[in-house]
Amino acid sequence: MNKSNADQPIGVFDSGIGGLTVVRSLRQLLPSEDICYLGDEARYPYGTKSAETIRRYAHEDTEFLLDRGVKMVIVACHSASSAALPFLKKDFNLPVIGVIEPGARTAVATTRNKRIGVIGTAATISAGEYERAILSADSSVRVIAKSTPLFVPLVEEGWLEGSVTDQVIATYLTSLKEDKIDTLLLGCTHYPLLKPALAGFFGTGVKLVDSGDETARVALEILSKMDLLRSENRKGMSRFYLTDLSPNFRTVGERFLGSPIQDVTRVSVKYEA
């Protein structure tokens, strides 16, 4: 592989279109960067699959982005960050960033009472990577982790508030409230859209940490250190590759991205084992 240069795009992959919340964070912080996004909609979601299968998919997704000449790979999918990141770092010769570590670090820096709640899909929570990342940053923190599988379908259905959403939140998170957490780490790309409902449930005493924002910050840090930041006098472009165009990808995707999705190509990830 030739040495990377600053004009190459940042690669981002996710199991679907939820990772567009990370693209949104990247665009805000790094507006001049080009972004190449792969959403593996055809095999969505990863969160319910085994670690072995998630690793295989993540490997194929990374190869796809490499073929598009990216200078860095961001694993926007929490399940893939959790199950596959060390393997990707070992197997590929470019910076690979996950969403776990950045969120965990910020949560530790945010908490005052050292009680951090972490929520995510069943796969993310049972993998325990957030817990490990938080404890390795500060072993005196108490981590209360809880899987909240219904949050993703609620967001995809567009039920971002209302009595069903409030009841699902209360069912999952009352124990975290009782445990008096002061920081809640949103361990899934979909969850930022539930911020208003979550803030309503917890009140102002609990800070919500969005892993997407924190991941964008780490990307800036690394690119800056490697002298790979793109010159700031131009606006970056985004290209979107999806392995399937589901009937509602545009409606849901634009909700995540916060703006219209242009330049979409349907692709096949051809590295199937």
Add this chain to the structure above:
Amino acid sequence: MNKSNADQPIGVFDSGIGGLTVVRSLRQLLPSEDICYLGDEARYPYGTKSAETIRRYAHEDTEFLLDRGVKMVIVACHSASSAALPFLKKDFNLPVIGVIEPGARTAVATTRNKRIGVIGTAATISAGEYERAILSADSSVRVIAKSTPLFVPLVEEGWLEGSVTDQVIATYLTSLKEDKIDTLLLGCTHYPLLKPALAGFFGTGVKLVDSGDETARVALEILSKMDLLRSENRKGMSRFYLTDLSPNFRTVGERFLGSPIQDVTRVSVKYEA
């Protein structure tokens, strides 16, 4: 292909393990038949994917079952029945049964006031195959179709009753109640587990039609006509092939099957395009 014989197994495929509710119906009605089940967990769910992608997957699943020497293929997945059945019937030289037609026929035979409600995933409902099948059986029926995307995650979470479930049901189905349907067709493998909650919401005036039971009846009919029914003096065996073993496939799967899952093999569907 050689002529089929009665000792060959019945093949059943689904996007995941929801199709085990159809296996349960088959076992009750045809206890001496062997069953070969393929659950495409690695690419689950189909319901959110495009018709084109669902057709490709269904084709690969059918080939897999053919390689295991089945005498008939049952498409237990409603999204695949809806998007792919005519293509499978054309491309393969053995009886292929979907879950749409049998359920639709029974719903028409059940209704008194000619108002039938149909519920399913977004893909099943937007494909409109249930509606077409009902109207071609009786064009004077009024069909009220409604997609209910949160039912699948509710069932997988095991929230089969309780206030969240009741509210989700009310949110989706109050309009069907107001439309005075007397028959509700459960157009998704997962939904039979919500029967008690649905019956509670609708009361005794609405009959629930379970497509799985009706599909088993049609399988019996066709095998009998083709002289392919297995002799009744032995107990049938079931083999389960899954393209992924997700952390909770056993817990959730046994809820669907109604008995322990034995003889499970993890396989790869190797016909990826």
